[in-house]
Amino acid sequence: MIKKTRNTEGVSRRDFLGLAAFGAAILGSIGVLAGSLRFVKADVYSEESKKFKIGKKENFPIGTTRKFDDKNVFIFSDDNGLFAISAICTHLGCIVSPSEFGFQCPCHGSRYDENGNVIGGPAPRPLEWYEINQEVDGTLFIDAGKAVPQGTKYLFA
């Protein structure tokens, strides 16, 4: 009767406890290490805000093309309104410059048309378009953290 309870499944109680302790030690160590790795990714970084003001709409008469160098954003104005296109290449993050066909990236030769669609080179996605909003006092601001569908243009009163 006693024998039966001891050795029915092939693993003795002693072995089971030993293996369980050993396994727990390994799992615990891996868990601590994995948890520690979370350390390297902060919840918030003190970085510049993605939102920035660009002044009144009178600054952008129809036909305007302007680049905000420190923000890497192009602002265009046409009959259908204002629109903002990112200058950051979707391939590996270089800064595109305007060219005869739209935009050209210097790093790996990606080419975009004037709407930011890829027409050549390695870029996997079109250039991002950003949201433009108006403050109550009429100042416009761009939110470079908020991508909007291509072709979104803004008319302001």
Add this chain to the structure above:
Amino acid sequence: MSNSTQTGLGKYKENLLSIKKSFLGSFLRSGMPTSDKSRTAVVVNNFFLHLHGAKTHTNTLKPSYTLGLGLISFFLLVIAFISGGFLMVYYSPSIGTAFNAVKDINFVVISGKLMRNIHKWSGEAMIIFVLLHMARVVYTNSYKRGREFNWVIGVVLLILTFVLNLTGYMLPWDQLSYWALVIVSNIAAAPKELTDIFGITQYFDIGGATKEVLLGGTAPGQNSLTRVYLLHIILLPLGICTALGVHFWRVRKDGGLSKPDIVGDRETGVAFISPPQKTGGIFPTHKTYGLMELARGRTPAVDNDVENTVTSWPNLFVAEIAVFIFTLAGVIAYSYFIDAPLKEFANAAIPENPAKAPWYFLGLQELVSYSAFMGGQGLPGLAIAGLLLIPYLDREQEHFGIWFSNRQGRMVAIESFIVGAAAVIGSLAFVINFGWFRNWWPKIHQLWIIAINPGNLLLGFVVAYSLFVIKRTGSTRMGAISLFTMFLVCYVILTYTGTVLRGPNWEFYWSASQWPIH
């Protein structure tokens, strides 16, 4: 005068006068070596020297066998460590001060520019010599008989060498550093290309998370520099020292450097070796051979140390010191004439045009210009996997330690060199002349480009051709020679293309003199 009758001060004076002898004796533990036995003892009793065996096989001392490549790589690392320590005296890892510190080192500190050049060029030369060392190991068939895992450690050392160089490149925080960091962090984020296709980026953004951890934020800044600095001066050096320690230790455990099974007696051909001295020490003068010397192998040779070995002191150490001094001289001479580049302070608004990675990654940059994910992660990952697998897929035990195994091996190497060069030049010529999918069908789905691009096709061809060689010759060894030769040829030609033949906007030019002026 015996000790017991000496006065205290008398003993003191005697000890004082014999300090030179007693200190040297305590340092070497057995005095300066005078016989083969004491030459052995001096190695075994010394922490640093006993990294070597007490005896060294004459084949190991043949310059035409090792070419000194592993040793040169190691000495380059030592030079880089020491010169790096000097640079740290002035460098400070802050985006506000780093650039000025490097400029000070270059223009204000006495011999600072030379020191920086030495650090830079010894590090970059390591890449070349580590690759050449790998080539030596492959071509002499030395990755077998217990050495399989040491080859794996060698590949890890190659990767660490690349990453150490890359992180060092980012520290000056000039234009080169900044844009290299932008590109590298976006390569880290390249799995986004894949997750985007499957529409799971918002739930499982592995690429974005890697980039964020590397940069310590969403864009390069102070956090990024801190992290790169941490990698460059602590984590990676610790890693490379550990891996190197295991690498050396395993070489010793495997019986020293690889050598052919049959080495003719006294056919050393090495002029500087001093022959075994069979008198003195444990060898009585009236005997001609010593069975006490038991080393690996089964052939006792009369009046010749077992298995053609000679004492490491002085034979091996003389050779090592010679390699060291030539390495040091070479690095200093090169550094005296060629300056490490330093561009303007990092400017986030204006990338260099062309924005080039450091030269050792320009082959990858060429591949990246097809697809960021495949060029930056997929293909290098597969290439490394291929290198790692070489000793496990070729387990033929014949021709160990013989250059190219045999005549057939030499032919396969030459043939693979030509075929590999033709394949890589052909694929480059095609892309340069005709472009690729995105140029033909701008709206094509990205998955097609990830799956089918010139880089993938090249890799597929290399693998297929080495399999074809195996099938034709019936030997996996020939396949290994073929695969490695083509890997090396691809790396060199792609690097050359990225370095010399690519100009502004990554367009093709035969030379930099044809670049448009703007």
